[in-house]
Amino acid sequence: MKIQLKxxxxxxxxxxxxxxxxITGCRKKSATPFPPSAAVxxxxxxxxxxxxxxKDLWQYIDGDSEQYIQAGxxxxxxxxxxxxxxxxxxxxxxxxxxxxxxQTILERGQTKDAKTINVGEQGLQSTQxxxxxxxxxxxxxxxxxxxAATPQALLALAHGVEANL
Amino acid sequence: MKDAATxxxxxxxxxxLGLKHTQDVRTEAKSKVVIARDPALHGxxxxxxxxxxxxxxxxxxATHTGHKRPIDAWRQIISDGGATxxxxxxKTNGLGGKGISTHAVLAMAIAERLQQAGVKPxxxxxxxxxxxxxxACGLTINTSPDQVRCFGSDVSGFEDAIETWGISHVRFSKxxxxxxxxVINLPILKDHSMSGVTFAMKNxxxxxxxxxxxxxxxxxxxxxxxxxxxxxxxxxxxTIGDAMTSVYEGGPGFRPEHLxxxxxxxxxxxxxxxxxxxxxxxxxxxxxxxxxxxxAAGRAPRYIxxxxxxxxxxxxxxxxxIKLVEV
Numbered sequence: 001m002k003i004q005l006k007x008x009x010x011x012x013x014x015x016x017x018x019x020x021x022x023i024t025g026c027r028k029k030s031a032t033p034f035p036p037s038a039a040v041x042x043x044x045x046x047x048x049x050x051x052x053x054x055k056d057l058w059q060y061i062d063g064d065s066e067q068y069i070q071a072g073x074x075x076x077x078x079x080x081x082x083x084x085x086x087x088x089x090x091x092x093x094x095x096x097x098x099x100x101x102x103q104t105i106l107e108r109g110q111t112k113d114a115k116t117i118n119v120g121e122q123g124l125q126s127t128q129x130x131x132x133x134x135x136x137x138x139x140x141x142x143x144x145x146x147x148a149a150t151p152q153a154l155l156a157l158a159h160g161v162e163a164n165l
Numbered sequence: 166m167k168d169a170a171t172x173x174x175x176x177x178x179x180x181x182l183g184l185k186h187t188q189d190v191r192t193e194a195k196s197k198v199v200i201a202r203d204p205a206l207h208g209x210x211x212x213x214x215x216x217x218x219x220x221x222x223x224x225x226x227a228t229h230t231g232h233k234r235p236i237d238a239w240r241q242i243i244s245d246g247g248a249t250x251x252x253x254x255x256k257t258n259g260l261g262g263k264g265i266s267t268h269a270v271l272a273m274a275i276a277e278r279l280q281q282a283g284v285k286p287x288x289x290x291x292x293x294x295x296x297x298x299x300x301a302c303g304l305t306i307n308t309s310p311d312q313v314r315c316f317g318s319d320v321s322g323f324e325d326a327i328e329t330w331g332i333s334h335v336r337f338s339k340x341x342x343x344x345x346x347x348v349i350n351l352p353i354l355k356d357h358s359m360s361g362v363t364f365a366m367k368n369x370x371x372x373x374x375x376x377x378x379x380x381x382x383x384x385x386x387x388x389x390x391x392x393x394x395x396x397x398x399x400x401x402x403x404t405i406g407d408a409m410t411s412v413y414e415g416g417p418g419f420r421p422e423h424l425x426x427x428x429x430x431x432x433x434x435x436x437x438x439x440x441x442x443x444x445x446x447x448x449x450x451x452x453x454x455x456x457x458x459x460x461a462a463g464r465a466p467r468y469i470x471x472x473x474x475x476x477x478x479x480x481x482x483x484x485x486x487i488k489l490v491e492v
Contacts, residue, residue: 058376063357090263
């Protein structure tokens with residue numbers, strides 16, 4: 001009788017596991033939003049990821065940290081990238097306490113010449129920079145140089161980050 | 166009108182910044198600020214022309230000191246700073262990251278001129294908060310005394326003692342307190358989300374351990390307090406401000422959408438006067454780009470007036486008492 005109960009319990013657990021996987025999606029999310037080298041064509045991750053708690057964010061962005069703290073930033077991570085060994089860029093991922101905070105920062109940084117892009121739930125792109133939000137995450141990608149290929153390269157990298165969020 | 170010492174053009178009734186000056190003011194001028202410009206400073210590839218940067222530096226320093234020969238000018242600066250035979254620090258600003266940090270080419274051009282004026286390479290120390298900030302400027306870390314040294318407070322550490330001035334409680338970098346007899350301030354001109362303007366005085370936030378504690382109230386009176394400490398007031402004798410590239414909005418970080426190239430160096434000994442002039446430059450550009458002035462945007466750099474008031478007496482913020490020389 002005990003053995004039958006154990007078997008039944010095991011079956012229930014297995015079924016529950018499959019059901020959970022089906023509901024949340026079988027694709028496993030990466031533990032980090034930062035695509036590794038070559039995960040996005042042409043892009044190489046060129047630095048270690050640095051992460052800042054709100055109390056230490058000033059070390060990275062000085063007084064700019066205040067607006068992120070007010071918007072509810074929980075964690076900030078950043079990493080440098082290189083495209084085809086030449087174009088340098090930095091990816092910042094701000095994880096806020098909720099989507100509202102991400103939206104606040106995105107809208108605050110909006111410029112006249114920025115165009116709307118289809119990345120995340122809302123995205124904006126200028127010649128050398130790209131910002132999008134997805135859930136509680138705000139992602140900002142900035143290139144240090146610019147040529148004709150820059151906007152498309154940034155967009156590809158943004159999709160790479162988005163897939164990991 | 167020509168400046169008597171250098172023959173440089175002195176402002177007439179109104180400068181290119183839109184700042185009004187009168188004949189009477191010039192005769193009463195107490196603080197001199199030099200703006201040297203070269204519209205061809207950046208090449209077609211967007212990169213700085215090193216030869217032109219060095220020439221611009223020479224022109225700015227000649228106008229500032231009145232000495233035509235750079236070697237004479239730099240000898241005077243070293244002597245006036247009480248730094249003959251001692252260590253001279255060059256305090257850069259790399260916090261904004263690559264793209265909006267003090268340009269290495271400027272720091273190295275100054276180091277070159279100091280050596281020509283007789284300073285040993287190892288007695289020149291280019292420094293900032295840490296290695297990352299210095300590398301953002303394009304500099305290479307070097308602690309060997311055989312060459313120009315370059316390292317941050319992450320190497321030197323900070324004093325144990327907490328110093329107090331006004332609301333400021335700080336621990337200073339040992340580079341400032343122990344290494345340098347004199348510091349030449351090399352800030353980069355930027356808009357700042359809290360203080361409005363970050364330039365000469367705000368760059369001193371990089372010489373203490375916890376600058377974030379000084380950001381309240383739009384950095385007012387934090388900036389004025391910090392610059393009042395005798396170790397800063399006495400050692401930081403000259404500002405050679407990097408306004409070759411700047412951000413007029415969205416600072417202090419790198420914002421390519423708001424980047425512009427004033428192609429200028431701003432030189433002077435009065436840190437308050439320099440920041441007052443810098444405010445005018447940023448506001449002029451903001452208006453040109455259809456943005457509100459810093460005052461209208463609610464980010465007027467109030468700390469400049471605080472630093473210039475009779476309590477702090479760090480310099481002159483009254484445009485009527487600033488002699489602006491543009492070359």
